[in-house]
Amino acid sequence: MNVTIVDYKSGNISSVINSFKEVAQNKVKIEVTSDLNKIKSSDKVVLPGQGSFKSCIDALNTINGLVETLDNFAINNKKPLLGICVGLQMFADVGFEETETKGLGWIPGKVTKIDNQNGEYKLPHIGWNEINIVKKSKIFKDIKDKSHMYFVHSYEFIPNDKNVILATTNYSSNHVCVVEKENIFGTQFHPEKSDKKGLKIINNFIDL
Amino acid sequence: MLKNRIIPCLDVKNGRVVKGINFVDLKDAGDPVEQAKIYSDGGADEICFLDITASNENRDTIYEVVEKTSKKCFVPLTVGGGIRSIEDINKLLNCGADKVSINTAAVQNSKVVADSSKKFGSQCIVVAIDAKQNGKKWEIFTHGGRNSTGIDAIEYAKKMEECGAGELLVTSMDRDGTQVGYDIKLMSKISSKVNIPVIASGGVGNLNHLLEGIELGGASAVLAASIFHYGKHSIKEAKEYLDSKGIPVRI
Numbered sequence: 001m002n003v004t005i006v007d008y009k010s011g012n013i014s015s016v017i018n019s020f021k022e023v024a025q026n027k028v029k030i031e032v033t034s035d036l037n038k039i040k041s042s043d044k045v046v047l048p049g050q051g052s053f054k055s056c057i058d059a060l061n062t063i064n065g066l067v068e069t070l071d072n073f074a075i076n077n078k079k080p081l082l083g084i085c086v087g088l089q090m091f092a093d094v095g096f097e098e099t100e101t102k103g104l105g106w107i108p109g110k111v112t113k114i115d116n117q118n119g120e121y122k123l124p125h126i127g128w129n130e131i132n133i134v135k136k137s138k139i140f141k142d143i144k145d146k147s148h149m150y151f152v153h154s155y156e157f158i159p160n161d162k163n164v165i166l167a168t169t170n171y172s173s174n175h176v177c178v179v180e181k182e183n184i185f186g187t188q189f190h191p192e193k194s195d196k197k198g199l200k201i202i203n204n205f206i207d208l
Numbered sequence: 209m210l211k212n213r214i215i216p217c218l219d220v221k222n223g224r225v226v227k228g229i230n231f232v233d234l235k236d237a238g239d240p241v242e243q244a245k246i247y248s249d250g251g252a253d254e255i256c257f258l259d260i261t262a263s264n265e266n267r268d269t270i271y272e273v274v275e276k277t278s279k280k281c282f283v284p285l286t287v288g289g290g291i292r293s294i295e296d297i298n299k300l301l302n303c304g305a306d307k308v309s310i311n312t313a314a315v316q317n318s319k320v321v322a323d324s325s326k327k328f329g330s331q332c333i334v335v336a337i338d339a340k341q342n343g344k345k346w347e348i349f350t351h352g353g354r355n356s357t358g359i360d361a362i363e364y365a366k367k368m369e370e371c372g373a374g375e376l377l378v379t380s381m382d383r384d385g386t387q388v389g390y391d392i393k394l395m396s397k398i399s400s401k402v403n404i405p406v407i408a409s410g411g412v413g414n415l416n417h418l419l420e421g422i423e424l425g426g427a428s429a430v431l432a433a434s435i436f437h438y439g440k441h442s443i444k445e446a447k448e449y450l451d452s453k454g455i456p457v458r459i
Binding site for chain 1 (some may be wrong): 209210211212213255278279282283284301302303304305306307327329330331332369374375402403404405428429458
């Protein structure tokens with residue numbers, strides 16, 4: 001099996017690469033590329049994302065044919081894809097960071113700023129927070145409810161269909177932190193920085 | 209609920225730990241990777257490396273350290289010390305650092321903060337503020353606390369937030385190394401004036417100081433060095449103590 005981490009030159013993905021290589025050891029091949037053919041032929045794809053919604057979408061669009069290739073992979077061929085942080089947020093129809101930006105539209109919904117309740121909640125939401133698992137999933141194999149994961153974000157994904165929500169986390173309000181829609185998975189937190197439990201989630205994705 | 213973070217800081221010089229753990233049976237007490245791993249396995253919420261390499265010829269040693277550490281530690285890694293440019297930041301992030309902490313360069317040219325947070329995202333840009341009390345005010349110092357600037361620390365903190373810093377690492381130069389506790393007034397002044405997380409640093413001598421930093425200083429995270437390095441307390445003890453006082457921590 002091979003897993004491709006999409007390198008679309010946006011943000012820092014070395015931690016994602018390190019964590020997947022750590023989990024994969026020698027049993028799974030980890031590719032890091034933006035090569036369309038390699039993405040097409042891979043078994044699973046990881047879509048990381050750092051920086052703003054707009055900067056990530058812009059970076060995806062800079063690579064000719066990338067969005068179409070990802071669309072084919074995730075929507076038409078229904079192969080497993082994991083979005084991390086802004087990678088998850090981009091599943092939405094639209095994001096409002098910097099300016100209104102069209103998303104990939106894979107999971108209907110929007111990405112808006114977390115309500116800081118007049119400064120009561122500092123943003124970004126940085127640090128370890130508990131996840132409240134609301135729905136069973138293979139991605140949570142051996143992950144207990146209320147496990148701590150590492151978050152860094154100021155925006156949240158609000159899906160229209162609440163059935164896609166696997167887990168939430170509480171900061172200002174309960175917001176979405178893990179989604180699943182058929183073959184598409186996403187985590188708002190950073191599994192690659194969430195120590196053993198995060199690596200377990202990565203392992204679960206590889207094992208899907 | 210979001211947890212308050214405990215961050216051990218290791219001083220690294222020429223690629224070797226010069227201020228770090230020296231109480232357990234380390235195979236190599238100077239190995240930053242081994243030390244970082246002990247802390248992350250012990251429950252540290254993040255790891256911080258402060259590169260104090262003085263000579264320019266040896267500056268590249270930190271990249272190798274970061275690269276090796278990031279392959280073994282899967283908690284956030286912040287690297288500070290000697291960062292001058294976007295290119296330095298880019299190199300550190302590519303080596304596996306999750307955040308960089310910028311001190312002197314941010315004071316000299318705030319554009320470094322604005323440009324880097326735009327390019328890499330605010331989440332990886334920590335601005336380190338070294339401040340010393342001067343009458344009723346606090347003044348910013350650069351170059352590891354050697355050079356005074358005349359800049360007011362509170363105003364500067366607000367400015368850095370506007371420039372796009374994701375977090376502020378606030379060190380009291382008066383307290384650093386004294387083990388008498390954080391400068392609570394400084395911490396609370398800054399944390400109440402900005403809407404981004406503040407990491408308190410400088411002066412921790414016991415576990416109660418960590419509590420004060422969070423409870424009185426309003427810090428989201430507390431950074432300490434000596435109390436962890438010399439076996440006085442473990443990260444676990446610190447967390448259990450804070451937990452017993454009602455502070456949310458990851459245990």
